Amino acid sequence: MARKLNLRIWRGNRETGALQNVTVEANEGEVVLDVIHRVQAEQLNDLAVRWNCKAGKCGSCSMEINGKPRLACMTQVASFPEDEEITITPLRAFPVIKDLVTDVSFNYKKAMEIPAFEPPVGMKPGEPRMAQMDVERSQEFRKCIECFLCQDTCHVIRDHEENKESFAGPRFFIRIAELDMHPLDILRNRKKKAQEEHGLGMCNITKCCTEVCPEHIRITDNAIIPMKERVVDEKYDPIRWLGSKIRKREGIL
Amino acid sequence: MTNQIERHKYDILVIGAGGAGLRAAVEAREAGLRVAIICKSLFGKAHTVMAEGGAAASMGNVNDNDNWMVHFRDTMRGGKFLNHYRMAELHAKEAPDRIWELEMWGALFDRTKEGKISQRNFGGHEYPRLAHVGDRTGLELIRTMQQRIVALQQKDKAETGNAESNIKVFAELTITEILKEGGKVSGAYGYWRENGAEVLFEAPAVVLATGGVGKTFKITSNSWEGTGDGHALALKAGANLVDMEFLQFHPTGMVWPPSVRGILVTESVRGEGGVLTNTDGERFMFKYIPDVFKDKYADNEAEADRWYEDQDNNRRPPELLPRDEVARAINSEVKAGRGTEHGGVFLDVSKRIPAEVIKKRLPSMWHQFYELAGVDITKEAMEVGPTCHYVMGGIEVDPDTAAAVGVPGLYAAGECAGGMHGSNRLGGNSLTDLLVFGRRAGMGAAEYVKSAGSNPVSEAAISAAAAKIQAPFTRTGGENPYKLHQELQEITHNLVGIIRTKKELDEAIVKIADIRKRISNVTVTGNREFNPGFHLSFDLDNMLLIAESTAKSAVVREESRGGHTRDDFPAMSPAWRQKNNISSFNGTEVAVKQQPLPVLPKELFDLFDPHELEKYMSPEEMAKGGSN
Numbered sequence A: 001m002a003r004k005l006n007l008r009i010w011r012g013n014r015e016t017g018a019l020q021n022v023t024v025e026a027n028e029g030e031v032v033l034d035v036i037h038r039v040q041a042e043q044l045n046d047l048a049v050r051w052n053c054k055a056g057k058c059g060s061c062s063m064e065i066n067g068k069p070r071l072a073c074m075t076q077v078a079s080f081p082e083d084e085e086i087t088i089t090p091l092r093a094f095p096v097i098k099d100l101v102t103d104v105s106f107n108y109k110k111a112m113e114i115p116a117f118e119p120p121v122g123m124k125p126g127e128p129r130m131a132q133m134d135v136e137r138s139q140e141f142r143k144c145i146e147c148f149l150c151q152d153t154c155h156v157i158r159d160h161e162e163n164k165e166s167f168a169g170p171r172f173f174i175r176i177a178e179l180d181m182h183p184l185d186i187l188r189n190r191k192k193k194a195q196e197e198h199g200l201g202m203c204n205i206t207k208c209c210t211e212v213c214p215e216h217i218r219i220t221d222n223a224i225i226p227m228k229e230r231v232v233d234e235k236y237d238p239i240r241w242l243g244s245k246i247r248k249r250e251g252i253l
Numbered sequence B: 001m002t003n004q005i006e007r008h009k010y011d012i013l014v015i016g017a018g019g020a021g022l023r024a025a026v027e028a029r030e031a032g033l034r035v036a037i038i039c040k041s042l043f044g045k046a047h048t049v050m051a052e053g054g055a056a057a058s059m060g061n062v063n064d065n066d067n068w069m070v071h072f073r074d075t076m077r078g079g080k081f082l083n084h085y086r087m088a089e090l091h092a093k094e095a096p097d098r099i100w101e102l103e104m105w106g107a108l109f110d111r112t113k114e115g116k117i118s119q120r121n122f123g124g125h126e127y128p129r130l131a132h133v134g135d136r137t138g139l140e141l142i143r144t145m146q147q148r149i150v151a152l153q154q155k156d157k158a159e160t161g162n163a164e165s166n167i168k169v170f171a172e173l174t175i176t177e178i179l180k181e182g183g184k185v186s187g188a189y190g191y192w193r194e195n196g197a198e199v200l201f202e203a204p205a206v207v208l209a210t211g212g213v214g215k216t217f218k219i220t221s222n223s224w225e226g227t228g229d230g231h232a233l234a235l236k237a238g239a240n241l242v243d244m245e246f247l248q249f250h251p252t253g254m255v256w257p258p259s260v261r262g263i264l265v266t267e268s269v270r271g272e273g274g275v276l277t278n279t280d281g282e283r284f285m286f287k288y289i290p291d292v293f294k295d296k297y298a299d300n301e302a303e304a305d306r307w308y309e310d311q312d313n314n315r316r317p318p319e320l321l322p323r324d325e326v327a328r329a330i331n332s333e334v335k336a337g338r339g340t341e342h343g344g345v346f347l348d349v350s351k352r353i354p355a356e357v358i359k360k361r362l363p364s365m366w367h368q369f370y371e372l373a374g375v376d377i378t379k380e381a382m383e384v385g386p387t388c389h390y391v392m393g394g395i396e397v398d399p400d401t402a403a404a405v406g407v408p409g410l411y412a413a414g415e416c417a418g419g420m421h422g423s424n425r426l427g428g429n430s431l432t433d434l435l436v437f438g439r440r441a442g443m444g445a446a447e448y449v450k451s452a453g454s455n456p457v458s459e460a461a462i463s464a465a466a467a468k469i470q471a472p473f474t475r476t477g478g479e480n481p482y483k484l485h486q487e488l489q490e491i492t493h494n495l496v497g498i499i500r501t502k503k504e505l506d507e508a509i510v511k512i513a514d515i516r517k518r519i520s521n522v523t524v525t526g527n528r529e530f531n532p533g534f535h536l537s538f539d540l541d542n543m544l545l546i547a548e549s550t551a552k553s554a555v556v557r558e559e560s561r562g563g564h565t566r567d568d569f570p571a572m573s574p575a576w577r578q579k580n581n582i583s584s585f586n587g588t589e590v591a592v593k594q595q596p597l598p599v600l601p602k603e604l605f606d607l608f609d610p611h612e613l614e615k616y617m618s619p620e621e622m623a624k625g626g627s628n
């Protein structure tokens, strides 16, 4: 059953822009990305939007729908009441390039600042033995599709450009946690660095990031809070810190 | 004009940031060369990210009877012996090392009880062979390699002060042309998607790793990137495509609701025990076991069910036949009126596997059906039908170096290269193909550059490339590229689809030629800033070449084999098994000629039971017993 849908789509570039009203047909089962594509093919040929997989797997189609950070390919049109107008705007935390496309290079810069995975010296390919239970913690964080919705929603940088320099954001807190909990990673002080260099201390555990994560990664409960707790521990108890690294090494065998 | 364009100089350009491109870039960088990686979407979003089931490598972690020879045999069988034997051999031998290496770069695969990398069953693979991470293996692969590249950049930063001094990613940039001087590669030309600004890359070697062609078809599992750019760039640069008639229609794509039609339902669903039934409730696959597979697949439910517990003493369930067989079977059931109202059949895991196990082993499938179709796969059956998934055909390459035949300096790896998979690819063989031949392409290109040196681009070549980019804006009153794309997809879907006939293929060739005439008139509205209409006008030109090459190869191959089924020639022909279809392009149209398939050498020939080979080969071939 087709229905008429009233959209307000943000159109503009780096300098200026405004919401534009569009009326478009929507069919049963369609997601917001489908109707954006219909607008693009039939009315606004040059409407800019990012997407790839259309299956919630690549994290390209991030935007704000009625003010909420969402994946357009996973947002059902039917989830909005029949007569509701749907407002579609670009991610607010990042500079607009054009229409719904933003400049997310901030995130790639932050990725570069996190020291890479470091396996034990002398370990040969094929040698590692790890228990499923031990890899699962990091696997949760490796589900991340880099949609950057968590970055977009986090109030520390959402309206505070000045914080971007010193704050890596939730996506990269889980990256640090992933490496820290990785049974083969031997680099020390990851948690301490998260606190001192990547701005973990600026996070006040509002959990907004967890709420928007399309992969349902428990960013705050499983990454941020444990890292904060252990940073506190480690600051006071050097023996325990050593113990945790030794336990991690034992995981290798 | 030409002195204002952005210019870059590198040793090697890698076009494509999927598994193949990233692996090639790592290899070339580690050989000490300066590398540019260019891709149409953001870094880390390439199509490889969507791969679900796993990566096939005979590590023997789950069943230690497995080894490269068994894997090689399965690959050749799956490809119906049309594979380039040398590619299948290199792939089977090197795949385990490529997987283990990922682990040293931080990848975390699911584990066996002993703590090794776990391996799962997949169609056409004799033993559990697919290394996997739940059903998001492609994401793990691409993220691992992305992070490997970041690690190399961090090292460069420590040494040179600039992270991008030796390896740089140019994301959201489309390459429109491979440049040549004196018959050899000299660079590539393209535009930034963001603002349409043109860019010139000078480099003596180019690795094409641009992925597939699915967007040429109406129902596909591929993303917008799958427009066959590398295939087309290679053709235009004077390279050949091999066997473009072979397209894999994955048997299980979503069919409902319409907006998700084509999205993949991973084969792991069947690997984990999913059963296919028609609307009569019949488990129909037992009816479709071809003679060549009779001794490997169970012909009754009881044995098929036992196989999940005891693989040594039972034959496999027919749901796990190679993809071409399953896709054709579903197609026949639907045509016979035993399909669902949406034109699919049922695939069910809910009866065999407990809900919590389904959610754990197939998390993204659960998610996908729940969110997009409102179906809870732990309780109900899924509706599935064939979707265009993978192109076996591709750029003709030398197996050892991945060098494109006929164009010095051009290399190709991954889905855009041909030969490896013959007429049909086994699931899981692509991800390891990307790693094995991505690495070889990086190596091959690095060796070439070290001996060949640089090859400057001429001003004439630059102006010609620039003129092509400007063209769609200077025209007026022509057609809309979206409409032409839809028209092309209708033609390929209706006339060059799963089941083909000469009459329909002839019709397709005429219609494709007609679109080609009209495309030279396409006009684009708006300006160059992130303009999807403008982008599509280039992609469309590539897809037309793919469609033309596919239709022309399909019409001459008078047999049915793997991903090419002719209603008018339903059997395999031993004579056609010995031939590759080679497409080339003269600037106006694609020509297809036949070339002998390289013959299996004796040591590989002897790995097979002669009774099996007899089903594919002529008595003369059998008598020779291999090439040497």
Ligand SMILES: Cc1cc2nc3c(=O)[nH]c(=O)nc-3n(C[C@H](O)[C@H](O)[C@H](O)COP(=O)(O)OP(=O)(O)OC[C@H]3O[C@@H](n4cnc5c(N)ncnc54)[C@H](O)[C@@H]3O)c2cc1C
Residues within 6 Å of the ligand: B015, B016, B017, B018, B019, B020, B021, B038, B039, B040, B041, B046, B047, B048, B049, B050, B051, B052, B053, B054, B055, B056, B137, B138, B173, B174, B175, B176, B209, B210, B211, B212, B221, B222, B223, B225, B229, B230, B264, B389, B390, B413, B414, B415, B416, B427, B428, B429, B430, B431, B432, B434
């Ligand atoms: C849904 C799905 C599931 C799959 N599951 C599996 C699986 O479980 N196991 C398996 O083995 N295989 C699987 N496959 C197949 C496999 O994923 C692909 O064959 C493989 O990922 C292709 O990788 P690639 O590196 O060749 O190219 P891609 O990953 O497709 O990357 C192509 C790259 O080239 C770039 N590019 C293209 N054209 C241009 C241009 N003109 N200019 C600049 N850049 C360009 C793109 O931007 C992109 O970065 C699956 C495929 C699909 C669609």
Ligand code: SF4
Residues within 6 Å of the ligand: A153, A154, A155, A156, A169, A170, A202, A203, A204, A205, A206, A207, A208, A209, A210, A220, A224
């Ligand atoms: S929990 Fe921390 S990181 Fe997450 S949104 Fe709140 S402040 Fe930001």
Ligand code: SF4
Residues within 6 Å of the ligand: A059, A143, A144, A145, A146, A147, A148, A149, A150, A151, A170, A171, A174, A212, A213, A214, A215, A216, A217, A219
């Ligand atoms: S953690 Fe979740 S929300 Fe954040 S980038 Fe990753 S997938 Fe997106």
Ligand code: FES
Residues within 6 Å of the ligand: A050, A051, A052, A053, A054, A055, A056, A057, A058, A059, A060, A061, A062, A071, A072, A073, A074
């Ligand atoms: S298009 Fe890939 S997540 Fe939406």
